[in-house]
Amino acid sequence: MFGIGTGELLVILLLALILLGPKRIPEIAKSLGKAVKEMEKVKTELEESVKEELRPSRLIEEKEEEEKKSSGTGRKETLS
Known part of the structure; x- marks a missing residue:
């Protein structure tokens, strides 16, 4: 325990x-x-917060929301 012996x-x-x-x-x-x-x-709260931020499905959801927002602006991206 913490490098302390019984006598100490x-x-x-x-x-x-x-x-x-x-x-x-x-x-x-x-x-x-x-x-x-x-x-x-x-x-524990900090660990849970970090896990939530790094959760892959959350990142996918945010990416999909961003794609919806960018496609809803009336701009269409074209490939050259």
Whole structure:
């Protein structure tokens, strides 16, 4: 996990307990949990947005709409 060994993790937790006190650790853990959850939500929304933008059928639909608009202007393209 993040390149941290068990011993290192225990030292970090012990320091947090000493510096923050036993009453604040649950509050901080709860805040961190909410922050991680929100970051995952944003990541998921961003992934879905990118997938939607890159969806092939969407690109085809947009191309067809553009062709309809250009053919509906009264101009006809001729091949030479």
